Amino acid sequence: MGGANGQRCVDLSTVSDTAPLPKPPPVPGRRWFLPSAVTAELDPDQSGRKGRPKRTARDWLVDFACFLIAVTVGLIGADEMSGNTDIPYALQAVDQWLGALACAAVWLRRRWPVGLAVAMVPVCFISNTAGGAGLVALFTVAVHRPFKYAAWTGGASAALLPLFYWLRPDPEVPYVLIVALGWLLTATVVGWGTLARSKRQLMLSLRDRARRAETESALRAEQAQRLAREAIAREMHDVLAHRLTLLSVHAGALEFRPDAPQVEVARAAGVIRESAHEALQDLREIIGVLRASGDGPEESGRPQPTLGALEGLVSESREAGMKVTLDNHVTDAGTVPASVGRTAYRIAQEGLTNARKHAPGAEVTVTVTGAPGDGLTISVHNPPPPGDVPHVPGSGQGLIGLTERATLAGGHFEHGPGEDGGFRVSAWLPWG
Incomplete structure (x- = not known):
């Protein structure tokens, strides 16, 4: 008679009907x-x-x-x-x-x-x-x-x-x-x-x-964790590339100008120390998130940058010796959504980092325009460098990461040579 009440219940839903599935765990006592x-x-x-x-x-x-x-x-x-x-x-x-x-x-x-x-x-x-x-x-x-x-x-x-x-x-x-x-x-x-x-x-x-x-x-959770770790990797690249470029610039200045005035040497050493400290702090936070659960960089202790932090980024670059002009037509940065502002900040950060590495001495222009309903447009442009440019290795992962960031935010990202022979990166992000 086989028993009409014989039954088991473990697990399964809407994966493909022919997909192989893992064996269910044994049910003790059943x-x-x-x-x-x-x-x-x-x-x-x-x-x-x-x-x-x-x-x-x-x-x-x-x-x-x-x-x-x-x-x-x-x-x-x-x-x-x-x-x-x-x-x-x-x-x-x-x-x-x-x-x-x-x-x-x-x-x-x-x-x-x-x-x-x-x-x-x-x-x-x-x-x-x-x-x-x-x-x-x-x-x-x-x-x-x-x-x-x-x-x-x-x-x-x-x-x-x-x-x-x-x-x-x-x-x-x-x-x-x-x-x-x-x-x-x-x-x-x-x-x-x-x-x-x-x-x-x-x-x-x-x-x-x-x-x-x-x-x-389980597959969705694994995919979400993988996407979160990819986001952390992009965050690590954006943050550390900026900090380490500052270190490289000031260390190079000390190397090629050993007879610089004591004040400039002290200022360069201070920038190196501060950049190294911030890079280590950022690295600790990212590694801490990776060790925890991979929930994303937003779960770290420090608040994430928004469009309002763009002024501080430009000031930091100027202190490193860059010539940067900020043309910001967004009067109230607080009205920009946090995710859009953070993406715009990272685009500007990566653009300044690339300009510092590949066009030293050139004046960089950062332009921000937009309004609710029209979207936010940010561009970073630099003319050709005034002198010879030392070879700086690069993998292009930063531009790929910016493209992904803009796409995930619902916008688009463009980069390439400018009309004057320089280089330009620009992005449009939805706002409202």
């Missing part, structure tokens, strides 16, 4: 409730295993109950036959022996459900005592196999019922009524077994959907 035979036949996780599944304690109890049902019905049939003097004693003995063998065969119902049910059709036609075993076999094939097997075996049994009761009429029940009751019992057994199988299939389907949901959720 194996006793799992119908191993039916699970192996219906569950794709179990059906691919070699050999027959091990019969559980529940399986043994169910099989023993089926055996008792078969024996009880068989004893009732044998008792009815013993009271019928029209049946020869030899035929009664054969009937009872066939019934005993049929009841013993019930223990094989899990191994050969279809074969047992087919064999019970002629046996039940010959032996009245085997009726209980025939019903158990019919129920088993309905539970363990698709409906067509139960329909064929049940239909064959139902077709033989009129002939059976014609040859062995019941002395107390009319012929038509006993045949109708036999058909009703056969249909009930097949329907009950089919319902039990459908319930198990539903439970397995829900388990698979839950597993897919859990797998998809």
Whole structure:
């Protein structure tokens, strides 16, 4: 009988129906409730295993109950036959022996459900005592196999019922009524077994959907973490490239002008010390976020820069010896959304860093325009450098990162040579 309550529930939802899924974790203390035979036949996780599944304690109890049902019905049939003097004693003995063998065969119902049910059709036609075993076999094939097997075996049994009761009429029940009751019992057994199988299939389907949901959720979390770490990497590049460029510029000035006035040397050393301190602090914060959970750079302790910090960035570059002109037409930087202002700040920071490395001595112009509804436009332009430019290695990752930043913010980013032979980066970001 396989047990109608056998069920498992673990995990799955809307990943592709053919996508391979990880094995569900074992559920401690639940194996006793799992119908191993039916699970192996219906569950794709179990059906691919070699050999027959091990019969559980529940399986043994169910099989023993089926055996008792078969024996009880068989004893009732044998008792009815013993009271019928029209049946020869030899035929009664054969009937009872066939019934005993049929009841013993019930223990094989899990191994050969279809074969047992087919064999019970002629046996039940010959032996009245085997009726209980025939019903158990019919129920088993309905539970363990698709409906067509139960329909064929049940239909064959139902077709033989009129002939059976014609040859062995019941002395107390009319012929038509006993045949109708036999058909009703056969249909009930097949329907009950089919319902039990459908319930198990539903439970397995829900388990698979839950597993897919859990797998998809894990994939989404992994993707979100990966995107957050990529954002941290971009943040690290933007911040540290600016700080380290300041270090390089002032260290180069000290190297090539060892006879500089003491005041300039002290100022350059102070800028180097301050830039190194801020670079280390930024690095500690980013590494701390990476060690924590990868939730993004916004979770660090220091507030992120916005458009209002652009003045400080330009002042810092001027202190490093750059010629920078800020043309800011946004009078109230506080009205700019924080994410848009932060993206604009990083674009200006990367533009100044590149100009400092690749066009030393050139005057850089930072232009910011925009209004709510029109968007925010920021550009950084520098003319060709006045002298020879030392080779400075670069990977181009900064411009790629700025393109990603602008795209994620819903805008667009452009860069390339200017009309005067210099270089220009510009971006448009949505505002309002």
